[in-house]
Structure formats: structure tokens, C-alpha cells
Amino acid sequence: MSSHVVGAGIQLPANSSRILEELGLLRTVKRASIQPSKLLIRSYRQEKLYEQALNPAIEQKFHYPHLLIHRAALIRILYAEAQSQGATVHFGACVEKVEFSEVPKVELVSGRRYEADLILGADGEHSVCRELLLGRRDPPHSSGDMVFRLFIPISKMSLQPSLAFLVDPLGVHAWYGPNSHAVCYPLPKEGIFNVVLTFPEERDALTIGPQPADLDDIRNRCRKWDPEFQHLLRLADKALKWTLLQTDELETWVHPSGRLALLGDSAHATLPYLYVSFPSFRLQV
Structure with a gap:
């Protein structure tokens, strides 16, 4: 998997580490990560504005570390775990439509069809599943x-x-x-x-x-x-x-049939600087 395709670094705060521990993946992710010692914020004019200890202080306080990892490395770990749990991954599987019948079906652009008990649309900010749920175009x-x-x-x-x-x-x-x-x-x-x-x-x-x-x-x-x-x-x-x-806020992330639900950016695309672990502010200077 090319690192250039999937971006660069991603920060995993303590809450993310806790979830990875529940999935049994924290030890593997830590081996592919670094643990930053601090966060330091300056004004563009050099003035020191804020400093926060990260590791080991975060782990001592919340019992889980703050990690930095390359997105490609994290995806490889999650992909390997999904396969080990029996998941089958099909690449290039672009969704064309979803049928909300008693047994919901997904049809791909290739014409291939799949039946499922539940369909989870986690297809990002350009979500096809979001528009199928809404029944209309809704581009970001x-x-x-x-x-x-x-x-x-x-x-x-x-x-x-x-x-x-x-x-x-x-x-x-x-x-x-x-x-x-x-x-x-x-x-x-x-x-x-x-x-x-x-x-x-x-x-x-x-x-x-x-x-x-x-x-x-x-x-x-x-x-x-x-x-x-x-x-x-x-x-x-x-x-x-x-x-x-x-994207605009939705009233619901679940289709009335209960057979399709949205996850992640397809439901609520979030700006990266609205990050709960760091002060989310901008200086007007």
C-alpha cells in the first residue's frame, strides 16, 4: 500500500488508544508508532503560547498513550486484523445503488450484487451511501x-x-x-x-x-x-x-428501513483542526 495514496501522519489520543486496546491491537500499533513527549504552540511571531505534556503524562492520567503513526501503517494493521477475523475485502468496489428490501442488496458499478442483513456506509465525504439514504444529491x-x-x-x-x-x-x-x-x-x-x-x-x-x-x-x-x-x-x-x-448536518444517519447506517465522514465530515485533545482556537493577530 503506497503511503502517498493514504496521506501522512495521524494522531491517536488516549481515547483512540483505549479503543485499540479493546480491539486487541494497541500493542501492535504502539510498535509502529512514536509517543510524543509534548505539544508546544507558538504564535507565528515566535511567542510561546501553550505547552502540554503528552507522554508519559497522558498515559499516567488516562491509562492510555497519545500516539503518532503514519496512516498507511495504521491501515495495514487494521486490514490485517480484519482479514484475521474472517473479513473479505474487495478493492475498487464502487457502489451504484442499494435496495432497501427485507433483505437489502448492494449493487456495484461492475454489476455485481451482494445481499446483507445490514449495510454500513463508511465511504467518506464523497459518500454514495449518504446520497442513497437521502434520495438526492448531497455533495460536500x-x-x-x-x-x-x-x-x-x-x-x-x-x-x-x-x-x-x-x-x-x-x-x-x-x-x-x-x-x-x-x-x-x-x-x-x-x-x-x-x-x-x-x-x-x-x-x-x-x-x-x-x-x-x-x-x-x-x-x-x-x-x-x-x-x-x-x-x-x-x-x-x-x-x-x-x-x-x-457536509451539512443530517437529521438521522439511519435509513427508515433500519437496513443502512452511515459511519464516519459519510455521516459527519469533520474538520481536522476540531480536535478534542488540543485547544481548538485560532488567534486573531
Whole structure:
């Protein structure tokens, strides 16, 4: 499975670790993860705004750790576990329609049909199942924000003494600017430092799915930011961008027949910075 297809890092707070423990997967996930020591938030002008101990403090308080893992590694673990439990996974199985009869049926674009007792539509923010439940088109719409992702080789950073604090000790670092913010953390098992910036989307700039981004544009947006952050951006050699999408709230996630239910982003696409473990605020500076 290509790491480039499924994104970069994902943070697993204590609640997520608890669920993984209940599934019997926490030990395996921990082996593929790192445990950051702290979260440090700065103003884009360098001022320290907030610091929170993560590990081992989080595990001592909540009994489960805060983890960082590459999405591809997490998906591989979940996929292997699903197979070990008897699940059959079919790739490229695009749903065409669902029949809400006594025995519900799913028909794929290929024409293949499946019968089931219950259908769970966990097909993301571009959900086909959501529209079938509603009986109408309901595409996601722009949140007004654009995300930029940069991957920086940790080997490059190790040659820059002024950036050593970003990778040793391992931690999560954030900068907050005017209507914008950046969240960064290392993924040492993959040898990369993950940088994600969020800015207001420009007019008529809707970008569906990750697309190549102009590094000079990103650096220009941050030209008044912390010099150390600007130094970090200069080490990047490629970047991606996409529009953050959101969906309208539904009255119900379950079809009246009780045979189809939505899960995850198909039911409630959530913006990534509305994250319960970190302060969800933006500085107006």
C-alpha cells in the first residue's frame, strides 16, 4: 500500500488508544508508532503560547498513550486484523445503488450484487451511501479553508542545528497566525517530518483531493512568520494542497428501513483542526 495514496501522519489520543486496546491491537500499533513527549504552540511571531505534556503524562492520567503513526501503517494493521477475523475485502468496489428490501442488496458499478442483513456506509465525504439514504444529491462543500502538506526528510533537518528542537525530543509543534495555523511532527519510522498548514481558501480555488502545490506560494504566505519555521519550509522540495470539505448536518444517519447506517465522514465530515485533545482556537493577530 503506497503511503502517498493514504496521506501522512495521524494522531491517536488516549481515547483512540483505549479503543485499540479493546480491539486487541494497541500493542501492535504502539510498535509502529512514536509517543510524543509534548505539544508546544507558538504564535507565528515566535511567542510561546501553550505547552502540554503528552507522554508519559497522558498515559499516567488516562491509562492510555497519545500516539503518532503514519496512516498507511495504521491501515495495514487494521486490514490485517480484519482479514484475521474472517473479513473479505474487495478493492475498487464502487457502489451504484442499494435496495432497501427485507433483505437489502448492494449493487456495484461492475454489476455485481451482494445481499446483507445490514449495510454500513463508511465511504467518506464523497459518500454514495449518504446520497442513497437521502434520495438526492448531497455533495460536500468547501469549508473555506485550504490545506498544504509538506514532507521534509528528517535527515535534512539533522544537519540544521537551529531545527534540532523539532525532532529531539519527539513532540508536536504548532504555530498560530492570522486566520491560519501549522501543525508539525516527526514520523521517524518513515524518516519524514510532517508539516500541515491551513489558510483561508482563495476565491475560485476549490481543489478536490491532493494536488501539487507551489512551494514559493507557501513560503510567501509565511514570509512574516517565525524565522525558524521559515527555515523549515526552505528544506521542503515538494508540497500538496487541497480544499477542506464539510457536509451539512443530517437529521438521522439511519435509513427508515433500519437496513443502512452511515459511519464516519459519510455521516459527519469533520474538520481536522476540531480536535478534542488540543485547544481548538485560532488567534486573531
